[in-house]
Amino acid sequence: MPIVLPALAWSALSPLLILTATSLACLLLDLVPSPRKVHMTAVGVLGLAGAALASALMWGGPAISFQQMVVADDFALFFNGIFCLSTALVLLLSVGYARRQGIDVGEYYVLLLFAAVGMMLMASALDLLIVFLGLELMSLSLYVLAGFFRTRPTGNESAMKYFLLGAFSSGFFLYGIALLYGATGTTNLARLAAALGTPGAAREPLVLAGFALLLVGFGFKMSAVPFHQWAPDVYEGAPTAVAALIATGSKAAAVAALLRVLLALRAIQPDWALVLWLLAALTMTVGNVIALAQRNLKRMLAYSSVAHVGYMLVGLTAGAEAGGAAVLFYLVVYTVATVGAFGVILLLEHKGAEAVDVDVADLSAFRTVEARNAVEEGRLA
Numbered sequence: 072m073p074i075v076l077p078a079l080a081w082s083a084l085s086p087l088l089i090l091t092a093t094s095l096a097c098l099l100l101d102l103v104p105s106p107r108k109v110h111m112t113a114v115g116v117l118g119l120a121g122a123a124l125a126s127a128l129m130w131g132g133p134a135i136s137f138q139q140m141v142v143a144d145d146f147a148l149f150f151n152g153i154f155c156l157s158t159a160l161v162l163l164l165s166v167g168y169a170r171r172q173g174i175d176v177g178e179y180y181v182l183l184l185f186a187a188v189g190m191m192l193m194a195s196a197l198d199l200l201i202v203f204l205g206l207e208l209m210s211l212s213l214y215v216l217a218g219f220f221r222t223r224p225t226g227n228e229s230a231m232k233y234f235l236l237g238a239f240s241s242g243f244f245l246y247g248i249a250l251l252y253g254a255t256g257t258t259n260l261a262r263l264a265a266a267l268g269t270p271g272a273a274r275e276p277l278v279l280a281g282f283a284l285l286l287v288g289f290g291f292k293m294s295a296v297p298f299h300q301w302a303p304d305v306y307e308g309a310p311t312a313v314a315a316l317i318a319t320g321s322k323a324a325a326v327a328a329l330l331r332v333l334l335a336l337r338a339i340q341p342d343w344a345l346v347l348w349l350l351a352a353l354t355m356t357v358g359n360v361i362a363l364a365q366r367n368l369k370r371m372l373a374y375s376s377v378a379h380v381g382y383m384l385v386g387l388t389a390g391a392e393a394g395g396a397a398v399l400f401y402l403v404v405y406t407v408a409t410v411g412a413f414g415v416i417l418l419l420e421h422k423g424a425e426a427v428d429v430d431v432a433d434l435s436a437f438r439t440v441e442a443r444n445a446v447e448e449g450r451l452a
Contacts, residue, residue: 083134083143086122086151087191093118094184101177107170111180115162118184122191123155139259140198149399150194150327153406157319158187160410165312168417174219174310183316186212190324194331199248199258199285202328206244206292209324210237213317217309229308236291236301244288250281260335267336282343285332286350292325295384296353299377303365306373307427314369315413318376319406326383326402330395333387347388355381368416368427372409379405 081088096118097111126148133144161183169175189209196202214237218230252258254277255266267273290298306314358378365371386398416427 081136082129083136083141083195085125085129086143086148087188087195089122089125090118090184090188090191093121094181094188097177097181097184101181108175108177108180109166111177112162112166115180115184116159119155119159119162119187123152126151126155135197137201139261140201141192141195142197143195146327146331147191147195150323151191153323153402154187154190154194154320157316157323157406157410158183160407160414161312161316161320164315164410164414164417165310168310168312172220172310179216179219182212182216183313186216186316187320190320193324194327196328196331197260197335199251199260199263199332202332203241203245203248205324206288206328207241209321210241210292213313213321216313217305217317219310219313220308223308225304225308227308229305232301233305233309240288240291240298243284243291247281247284247288250277250284254278254281260332264335264337273336282336286343286346289325289329290350293322293329293380293383294373294377295350295380296357296377299354299357302377303370303373306369306376307367311369311413311416314372315410318372318409318413322376322380323402323406326380326387326398330387330398334395344388347384351381351384351388353381354378354384366429368429371429372412376409379409 093115097114100111100114101108103110126143129143130145130148133142135142162180165179165183169179186209189205189207189212192205192208193202194205196205214230214234217233218226220226248258251263254275255263255272257263257266267278272278287298289295291301294302305317309317355378358374358376358381362371362374362378365374383398383401386394386401388394389397419427
């Protein structure tokens, strides 16, 4: 009997395939002995540009593959552009920073690219299991990247907290998928929407519990209150460039997946509007208020990103096309501004001082280092 292979729309996977091939190419390039890894940055940026170009060429022609589990519609392609932009900016910021901090190794760049692959998979998913696969690919890469400062206690602490809390949130998320599958018999978003569209189905206990657990998983990845406790410690201990990707790409991926779930399951959105409003209000308030008391710039940016998640949740709560479009526009501006803020911190580290503490003593030390460097360069008498 001849073996019949399933027909796959490979075009729907072209951005993912390009970026995956780029990641594997960087793995092979790591075998080339070189004191600096600038060539890996160049290959990574080229691969991200290729994935973004492929997404742009596919605009307006949605393609669905893998039995309606992965889609390349305008929604996913738009987020592909955000992920490519944020990851490319982080790669460029890492060129000098990684060398100065002693983390200029091949796996650093490979993990950044694999994290971007996971983000793309989350935005393209039409099935909760695909969302989970993308979530884990992104999370596992970021867990390792968060602890790249192996000799620093803060680096080890950030990686351990991120991993342990992330593992718990993944367990909640997967258990929520299991409950929804038990209630409807499917994990496909379109079939879930059809099953929950019948009268009373959206208020079944299994459905309510399953969606609540999904919100826990999404809330952790977005660092929404009260699931935000990991953010300040992880941002402080992780490499600054990695913190920039966690603050932008990972949040955008979680927002993309949550927005797709909410748009697909319109039948349950009215029942959860109040919960989302409460999450939005708490997240905005807690993030902004606690950020005022921070003496560390990276922790302040962590709480600032928490507050921004609250603003995005407002758009998700509003629903409909206007709310979703507002969130997409907000994410673009937020990504560029946040990477720029972390880039400023990288510039402050350039002269040998990690000027992240908003303290008179720290600023005085930074000025001393600046003056010493100026003397060495012959700019002062």
